Ligand code: SF4
């Protein structure tokens with residue numbers, strides 16, 4: 001006779017298991033914006049033990065795109081015949097003088113796309129337009145962007161360019177640990193990013209910094225199991241990389257996606273909005289594909305501007321130093337309808353998630 005299959009613990013059972021395990025104050029950071037939204041939506045913070053704090057991290061691509069990149073896109077859209085193609089969330093992010101949405105209201109060509117391939121198709125169908133794609137995103141979106149650029153070259157399209165603002169999660173996590181601004185006892189690592197890069201890039205975080213990492217999915221049970229695995233390691237004074245989200249994350253990641261990125265991009269130092277320059281945390285076009293660089297092609301230099309709007313504390317929020325309600329503007333001058341900073345603009349931003357679902361504390 002077959003053994004009856006053991007069912008996995010329910011949400012309530014995970015809460016109980018975590019409760020029994022925690023013996024001291026623990027701070028975990030969820031790196032990814034989608035996790036922040038899920039944690040807020042499921043109200044996880046309010047049901048976890050008081051000693052266990054979940055901090056938001058810098059994992060929303062819209063939030064971390066520096067003002068200088070928005071300013072460069074605005075400078076480009078003001079040139080004749082240029083159409084900026086971008087994800088919708090980028091429209092309302094403030095640059096230093098304007099936003100893409102304000103530019104669109106004055107008649108500039110701004111196209112909202114769901115993928116770079118859609119922007120490429122538009123370029124192909126409209127050879128009279130020059131299309132510049134806003135290449136923001138993490139390891140999740142960069143492989144598709146790389147594949148799009150390869151295709152543009154194969155199709156010999158002369159009217160498709162990119163402004164690169166690619167970002168890498170693990171180097172940013174390491175820089176946060178170097179900064180000593182905030183105590184992070186463990187990382188809830190993003191499932192999407194990890195399905196591309198696998199588990200290896202997190203290993204130095206565990207081995208060098210002695211901070212455990214668990215890659216989790218986005219359901220309540222996934223996140224709670226991930227929290228449990230992290231607390232278990234912390235209580236046992238271990239630090240390793242574990243994959244909770246095995247159904248989507250192979251240890252080696254996605255070799256095809258990694259190969260596409262490696263072919264088109266190279267690692268560079270990159271500025272993150274509200275945080276500053278982080279070594280080896282960005283991706284730019286390599287020499288072989290530099291002809292697709294819109295800034296070079298149209299002679300635009302990235303302005304230095306990285307200032308935050310007055311009073312906005314997105315930098316502290318994204319480094320886990322403050323929670324959104326600790327910003328004096330939260331809900332009090334800064335709301336999703338009238339956002340002051342990018343963390344309230346983006347659907348994956350911490351401030352927007354806290355505003356929509358409450359802090360749950
Ligand atoms: S790009 Fe991926 S890892 Fe980054 S915030 Fe979005 S879902 Fe999370």
Ligand code: SF4
Pocket residue numbers: 311312313314315317324327328329330331334335339340341342343344345351
């Ligand atoms: S509440 Fe608004 S102003 Fe404050 S940190 Fe968040 S986005 Fe910035």
